[in-house]
Amino acid sequence: MLYKSKVSRWNEDEAWSSLKSDCESKTSVKLQNPFAHFTTILSRHFRHFAPFPSLSPNRSHTKRTEADCSSAPFATRIDAHNPTSTMPAPARSRPLKKDFFSQTFKGQKPVVFSENARPSTIPPHIRHLAWSSTGAALATTSGSKVRIWNPDRPNVKSSQELLGHVGSVEKLVWNPTREGEIATTGNDGTVKLWDVRVGPGAHNKAVPVKEIALGDGGLFLAWSPTGQHLVAGRRDDVIVPIDVRMGAMGNTEDLTIQEGRKLGSAQTNQMAFSNSGREVFATTGEGTVKVLDWPSMTLLHTLNAHTSAAYSVQHSPNGDFVAVGGGDSLVTLWDTTDWVCKHTLSNMTGSIHCLSFSFDGTYICGAHGMDKDGDKGIHVACAQTGETVHTFDTTHIINVLAWHPLRYWLAYAGDTGGVKVIGLGSNL
Numbered sequence: 001m002l003y004k005s006k007v008s009r010w011n012e013d014e015a016w017s018s019l020k021s022d023c024e025s026k027t028s029v030k031l032q033n034p035f036a037h038f039t040t041i042l043s044r045h046f047r048h049f050a051p052f053p054s055l056s057p058n059r060s061h062t063k064r065t066e067a068d069c070s071s072a073p074f075a076t077r078i079d080a081h082n083p084t085s086t087m088p089a090p091a092r093s094r095p096l097k098k099d100f101f102s103q104t105f106k107g108q109k110p111v112v113f114s115e116n117a118r119p120s121t122i123p124p125h126i127r128h129l130a131w132s133s134t135g136a137a138l139a140t141t142s143g144s145k146v147r148i149w150n151p152d153r154p155n156v157k158s159s160q161e162l163l164g165h166v167g168s169v170e171k172l173v174w175n176p177t178r179e180g181e182i183a184t185t186g187n188d189g190t191v192k193l194w195d196v197r198v199g200p201g202a203h204n205k206a207v208p209v210k211e212i213a214l215g216d217g218g219l220f221l222a223w224s225p226t227g228q229h230l231v232a233g234r235r236d237d238v239i240v241p242i243d244v245r246m247g248a249m250g251n252t253e254d255l256t257i258q259e260g261r262k263l264g265s266a267q268t269n270q271m272a273f274s275n276s277g278r279e280v281f282a283t284t285g286e287g288t289v290k291v292l293d294w295p296s297m298t299l300l301h302t303l304n305a306h307t308s309a310a311y312s313v314q315h316s317p318n319g320d321f322v323a324v325g326g327g328d329s330l331v332t333l334w335d336t337t338d339w340v341c342k343h344t345l346s347n348m349t350g351s352i353h354c355l356s357f358s359f360d361g362t363y364i365c366g367a368h369g370m371d372k373d374g375d376k377g378i379h380v381a382c383a384q385t386g387e388t389v390h391t392f393d394t395t396h397i398i399n400v401l402a403w404h405p406l407r408y409w410l411a412y413a414g415d416t417g418g419v420k421v422i423g424l425g426s427n428l
Contacts, residue, residue, distance in 0.1 A: 092406045093428055095360055098382045102390040104408075104428065111425065113138070113154045114418030115147070123396050126413035127370075132174045132182075135404045137196070138411055139182055140419050141169040146184055148196050151409075151424060164192050164208040171220050177227030183244075185218025191232050191242065214240055215260070220270050225277040229295070234260065237268050239282075241295065263290060263297070269311045275319055283310035289324050301339070305332050311353045311369070318361030321383055325352025325366050333364075333383060343386030350374030350397070356410075358403045363389070367398045367412065374398075378412060392422060 096104060115124070129140045138149040146162035146169055153159075167187030175181035180197035192208035216234040223230055230242040238260035262268075267285035274281070279300065282290045287306035290299055306326030313324050321342070322334045331345035331352055345364075353369025364383050368374030378392040378401065394415045401412035408428040411421045 092359065093408055095362065096408055096428070098362070098385070098387075098389045101363070101380065101382075105390055105392070105422065108422055108426070110420035110422045111154055112417045112420055113140075113149050113156075113159075115142070115156050116418075117156075123414055123416055124418055126400065126419060127169065128171050128400055129411055129413055129419060130172055130174055130402055131405055131411065132179055133176045133405060134179055135406050135409070136179065137174075138419070138421070139172050139174065140413065141172055141184070141186075143168060144186070145169070146172060146182075146194075148182075149419070151421070160196060160206060162194055162196075162206050162208070164211075165190070167217070170218055173221045173223045173230075175223060175227045176225055181227075183221055183223065183230055185214070185221050185232055187217045189214045189217050189234075191218060191221065191230065193244065212242060222271045222273055222280070224273050224294070225275065231271050231273075231280065233268055233271060237262050239263060239268065239271070239297075241297075261297075263292075267309075269309065270313055272313050272315065274315050275317070281313045281315070281322060283313050283324065285309045287326060287328075289313055289322070303334060303339070305334075305341075306330060309351075311351055312355045312366070314355045314357060316357045316361035316364075316383060317359055320361055323355050323357070323364055323383075325355050327351040331355065331364070331366055331381075333386065343381075343383070345379075345381050345386060345388075347379045347381070347388050348375060354400045356401055356403045357383070358408060359405050363403075363408075365401060365403075365410070367401045367414070369399050371399075372397065378410070 125142055127141050129138065131138055136151070138151055140147050140149065144165040144167060148160040148162065150158050165184065165186045165188050169184050169186040172182060172184045175183070180195050182194045182196060183191055184194070185191045191212040191214060193210035194206065194208050196206065214232055214234055216236045216238065218232055219235050220233040221230060228243065228245045230244055232240045232242060234240065239262070240260040263282055264284070269283045269285065271280055271282045273279070273294070278294055280292045280294045282292060284290065287304070287308055287310050289303040289305050289310055291301040291303065292298065293300055303324065305324040306328050308327035310324050310326045313322065315322050319336060322336060324332045324334070329346070329349050329352065331348070332341045333343040333345070334340070335342045348366060350368045350373040351371045352366040353371065354367040355364065357364050362383060363380050365378050365380045374397040376394050376397060378394060378398055379388050380390045380392070381388050396415050398412050399414040401410060403410055407423065409421055409423040411419060413419045
């Protein structure tokens with residue numbers, strides 16, 4: 001496994017050439033199942049392109065200096081006229097061993113981000129939230145509004161409001177390579193691109209810089225790791241690829257919107273890119289997960305993940321697992337070495353519509369979306385062993401959550417008061 005080898009840096013071109021030669025060596029064999037020989041190659045490929053090479057054994061977890069941050073590709077500058085301008089991302093946390101997880105978080109109180117001066121006892125209707133690629137900003141959706149929060153300033157006056165959608169905003173995603181760009185979709189059948197680095201203007205409000213018509217209500221979005229492509233899912237199960245290589249500030253005419261198509265007869269609930277960006281995972285109403293080649297969308301393999309609908313999917317940051325959440329209240333963890341389900345997490349009730357790995361891929365937890373039958377609390381499990389290491393108590397069902405991309409900070413919504421972030425401000 002290339003990712004586990006003792007090298008401090010990986011060479012993408014060399015690895016991809018190796019992958020191609022491995023595949024070409026199989027062309028003399030007519031395969032009934034083209035995935036039969038592909039699993040070994042694919043597992044190597046998935047491990048190698050994990051986006052955190054600095055977690056390899058030979059790399060020390062050194063803090064980034066101010067000079068490092070100023071030259072980092074995602075770093076942004078402080079703008080006195082923009083209350084949501086973000087600082088460079090904090091240094092990545094040191095790995096936290098599972099035996100110390102519960103003790104470390106015991107007594108930690110969450111920081112509340114609320115739009116109201118006096119938070120209501122009724123949970124706000126927040127459908128989705130996501131951290132920016134460096135964790136320097138947190139975005140949330142509520143109704144037709146999107147709000148960008150500065151983690152250092154939980155006061156609503158320090159946030160930025162994005163207005164432009166007519167109906168409810170279902171999903172938002174940050175550009176993984178351009179810190180200030182964000183895409184949203186919702187019931188109005190559009191995908192909107194925003195650049196929050198642009199000054200918000202009066203009353204800290206902003207409008208979209210680009211808009212793409214989908215033709216039907218938007219259900220989900222996924223942004224490729226390269227930042228070059230978006231995949232949008234419509235409510236009629238049509239998948240629409242969008243080329244956004246010109247960025248949010250380019251001309252609308254520069255966007256390439258391919259003709260949408262369905263992946264099959266079953267409904268498609270969610271899609272997510274692999275860490276390399278060369279594969280896409282799609283959960284279906286049949287309980288399966290389709291592993292598709294990108295951008296051809298050719299079917300590579302099908303994971304028979306759940307007995308009822310599969311709703312959520314995510315590739316772990318370290319490349320070890322693909323996690324799938326289903327309507328059977330289970331989370332299955334698939335080892336990318338042999339594509340066998342290594343662990344089944346069964347400590348939740350209700351459908352699992354949201355999954356999130358910690359930045360190092362060590363821990364995973366899930367949430368229930370709009371399912372009212374889910375249980376209270378957030379159960380954190382160790383991905384390598386499948387055991388529950390801690391439960392965060394909540395007073396209501398949690399519908400969405402997300403780990404910080406560099407720290408053990410967990411943002412979640414569905415509880416009273418507003419969005420809450422556990423661990424925020426600590427050195428975890």
